[in-house]
Amino acid sequence: MDYFIQQLLNGVKYGSILALIAIGYTMVYGIIKLINFAHGDIMMVGAYLSYIFLVNFPIDLPVVVVIAIVMALGALVGIIIERLAYRKLRNAPRISALITAIGVSLLLESLAQKIFTATPKVQVNIFGGAPINILGFDVSQLTLYTIIISIVMMILLTLFVYKTKPGKAMRAVSQDQDAARLMGINVNRVISLTFALGSGLGALAGIFYSVAYVNIEPYMGMMPGLKAFIAAVLGGIGNIGGAVLGGFIIGISETLTKTYISTQWADALVFVILIIVLLVKPSGMLGKNVKEKV
Secondary structure (H helix, E strand, O other): HHHHHHHHHHHHHHHHEEEEEEEEHHHHHHHOOOOOOOOHHHHHHHHHHHHHHHHHHHOOOOOOHHHHHHHHHHHHHHHHHHHHHHHHHHOOOOHHHHHHHHHHHHHHHHHHHHHHHOOOEEOOOOOOOOEEEEEEEEHHHHHHHHHHHHHHHHHHHHHHHHOOHHHHHHHHHHHHHHOOOOOOOEEEEEEHHHHHHHHHHHHHHHHHHHHHHHHOOOOOOOOHHHHHHHHHHHHHOOOOOHHHHHHHHHHHHHHHHHHHHHHHHHHHHHHHHHHHHHHOOOOOOOOOOOOOOO
């Protein structure tokens, strides 16, 4: 039982990282109906940025400061991507935006390989303190911080969307951009804010992922990004709580599969879950069926 609980915690930790990425997917899709497949590579960018400030920076910065800087720079990268790659394609066919997203993903990976080379970088463990005993179980500080921060971010983001003026503007834009524009809402600014928030969380996920799995390399964001997208679809894409729930389910399922069945079946199980969800409830666990007038 102790071993099972430990693996369950590992699954929740991994699921928390996926949840942070999935929130970015679900926010962008909720606003402009775009699947930003470059979002997983924002996680990779965050991992490299954290490596620079934690390992190669001449000044020892507090961990909280490093996290804040990395999230801010990740948000800036998201804004630049939206401005240069996606803004002019809002009224284009969705396939055009999708192909562009794949192109942006490949561009980020190639730039990372050119700048940092293909040799993996080794991240330092910034949460290497003694495990914390909770209800008789030893929980690593990395696991605890990852879980807590993902839940806190979900709560704060939900409050931001439903309780603040910019959040109300985001909901208005998601419902009808033209009507929101007529009401005086700066649609471009709202969409840039959405990309900034999602990319900042993606960069935060990169910090936790690199600390948990040590190695940083240019293509590290591909599979976690794809699984986070599946998590967003599973929970109900466009729903923040659904993204977090989907991340936890995918993380736990994959970890338990690796532990008790086979590591070779772990990735396959994730896609099997996606197929089942699309067949049984295409809108996701917490998603709503929306009828479109044609």
